[in-house]
Amino acid sequence: MKILRCPMNGxxxxxxxxxxxxxxxxxxxxxxxxxxxxxxxxxxxxxxxxITEWWRHTASNYVFLAERNIVTNTVVRTFDAWEMEQMR
Amino acid sequence: MPLSLLKYGLRRTYPVTGDIAATPDLKPHYDVGIIGGGGHGLACAHYLSSRHGIGSVAVLEKGYLAGGNTARNTTTIRSNYITPQSIAFYKEGVELYGEMAQELDFNVMFSQRGQLTLAHNDSTMRSFHLRAETGKFAGIRAEVVDAGDVRRLCPGLNMDEGGSLEIVGGLWHADGGTARHDAVAWGYAAQAARRGVEIHQRTEVLAIETAGGKATAVVTNRGRIACGQVLIACGGMNYDMGLKAGIEIPIRCYPLQAMVTQPVKPWLHTLVSSVSLHTYLVQSSRGEVVIGGGSDPYQLYATRSTLDMKEQLAAGAVHLFPFIGNLKILRQWAGITDMTPDYSPIMGASPLSNLWLDCGWGTWGFKATPVAGKRLAECIATGRVPDIIKPFALDRFASFSLVNEMGATAASH
Known part of the structure; x- marks a missing residue:
């Protein structure tokens, strides 16, 4: 089982x-x-x-972003879309 | 083939001969450099040397011969696609499989036993009618069959009468079949090597040098070689290889998972797939049941398996043939599929005039091994793209003329 850290639900x-x-x-x-x-x-x-990608926590319908290495499948970090707005 | 087999049987001595020479030293120049020593690249090398008299060819393989997606696919050969362009192309592929053993003097164990795709509801049946009629028009054998026919074609199948996955009919494709994947690659490699093609294993391409709209050289971990022409045919790494030449190919990589059971007596005489269950099965010549169809739900360059995908595959297989529940899983694996936006390959010209693409083979590459090799050899030898592969050009995306084949397979993508 792989664990993903949701910025809202942990x-x-x-x-x-x-x-x-x-x-x-x-x-x-x-x-x-x-x-x-x-x-x-x-x-x-x-x-x-x-790469930076969109994910959705289905149960809470919360959409957020993750930085994930698509070779090693390690998640660098997950963060709220608000942060993306700040970066633009 | 039968005659040479007889001659072989009557020989007094049986000298041991290697089909493929040990990896030679790299020369500074080749007429053609083929990146990727899988089925497609080797087929292209075969056709270049046999049909076009081009023997100065280097096949560059990062790992070992045919150890990538050629070794990882589930060996389905069929042509019952959705669009007329695809059907014409894959039809030629199926026909080439029919004559492959003769052509290569190598037993590729092609078994044209037919492929049955199951429908569990009326909407799938409607799409099957369209596919069958398009197929018939294009000259392939494809027909819609009812539940009774399915039972006759495939005894032992759980029809799930009254259940949520009741089988209401199917798409019967008598041209469908399977072949031994390793034999296909080895057959092409042996023929090509006999005519002077060099196969360089453990030779990784690190960079592609370009100048003036052309690819000039390929830099490998064993040295730099100048190439008159270059073909990119390296399966799961096609996107990355494209970047090395400065070309961004619309590909996203996903692992596709499969597995085989322990061998049992022959009982499954067709290829069976279910679009609703995302499962397809074939019994290999060794008796193992090959079960495929699970694409990972997110982009990844990895060939590991996951328990949840394997559970899903096993559940589908056990639903269709409940006795499979008693079998043990012998091996499991994944391959990196290079998925395109329209589920069709990207073949032919690239923005560089002497660099050719054989990319975007996603989950549908094995069946096209001979036809892709033959047609790309034609591109390289003549400099012209044959009509049959023109619809699959890279520039179709810029002009929005896609060849949509989503739904033409049971893989879960």
Missing amino acids: PRNIQEFQYLGPVRHAPDPEAASDAEWAAYIFHAENRPGV
Whole structure:
């Protein structure tokens, strides 16, 4: 059993979570070219190493972020989306 | 094949010959560098040397021959896809499997025993009707069968009458089959090696040098080689290899898990899969029941198994054939699948004029081993992309002309 630390509910069985995929930064729909829009839709982060991704704790319907190494499957940290806003 | 077997049997002596030479020293230059020594790369090397007279080929394999996804797939061969483009392509693949043993003078144990996909509800039946008619139009054998036919085709199957997973019918694909995965890779490797193709095992590609819109050289842990042309065909590491050449391929990696039971007498005479249970089964020539279909729920470059996925696979298999509950699991494993947004491969040209892609093979690569090898050899030899693989070009994403095959498999992705 793998444990994921939910920023709100603490450490929980990973089966309680839903994976929502890597963070993608949406381009401005008005200004983006077709190529930029296609890249936004079809390309997702897949570099071997640490990536930032969305997760949802299903039971509490709480969506948050995790930094996880997709080679070793170790979670570096999990944090609230508010922090992402601060970083932008 | 039968004649050479007879000649072999009547020989007085049986000298021991190695099919594949021990890894030679790297030369400074090759006409073609193939990154990835799995089925696809070896098939391409075979066709380059046999059909196009190109023998200056180096196959670069990080580990050992065919030890990646060629060794980890569940050996399903079929062509009952959804779109006409895919059906035409995979149909050629199935046909090439039919003549492979002759072509390679190697017994690949191709067994065209038919594949049965089960429907547990009416909506699945409706999608099967569409697939069957599209398939018939494209010239493959695919038909919708009712519950009675399913029982006749596959005795011993739990029909779950009155249950929540009652089998109401199926998609019967008489062209479907299976083959010995190692034999396919070894057969191609032996043929290619006989014609001068060099197979470099334990040779990891560290970098791809580019200049002026071309790939110029490949840097490996055993030295640098200049290549006239380069093919990327390295399964789960395709995305990473693309980055080394400065190309971002729309791929996300997920492990796909499978397992086999201890061997039992032959009893399962078709390939069976269930879309609802995300389980597919085939009994190998050794009698082992190969059970596949569990994709991990999150991106990962790992080949470990997990208990929850194995439990899910086992539950599906035991539901379909309850006696499997008495069998022991012999081996379990996972492979890194390079999943594309439309569940179709990415083949052909890349932004670099002499670098070719054989990527995005996700959970559907084994059946395409011969056809992908043959068609990419054609690309490399002629510089032109054959019509049959044009729909699978990398630039289809920029023009939103996807080849959607989601739902054409029972794997849980």
